[in-house]
Amino acid sequence: MPIKYNKLLALMEKKGVTSYTVKKDNLIGQATFKKIKEGGDIDTRTIAKLCSLLDCQPGDILEYVPDNEKAEGE
Numbered sequence: 681m682p683i684k685y686n687k688l689l690a691l692m693e694k695k696g697v698t699s700y701t702v703k704k705d706n707l708i709g710q711a712t713f714k715k716i717k718e719g720g721d722i723d724t725r726t727i728a729k730l731c732s733l734l735d736c737q738p739g740d741i742l743e744y745v746p747d748n749e750k751a752e753g754e
Contacts, residue, residue: 682746683745685717685742686743687743712726
């Protein structure tokens with residue numbers, strides 16, 4: 681997938697937001713979090729919720745990487 685969420689996972693760790701917290705507070709569902717971990721597609725409502733939670737912009741949490749390139753941190 682050309683969208684990578686490595687930045688999101690790193691920012692969550694930096695801010696002390698765990699996957700448990702995100703799921704417990706019902707910010708996103710377990711299936712959606714699994715998509716993030718596996719590099720799947722998520723919708724803009726989810727991106728907006730995560731940006732609100734982490735006080736950031738979409739570019740701070742996701743990155744477009746053509747299939748023939750690697751994302752930051754890979």
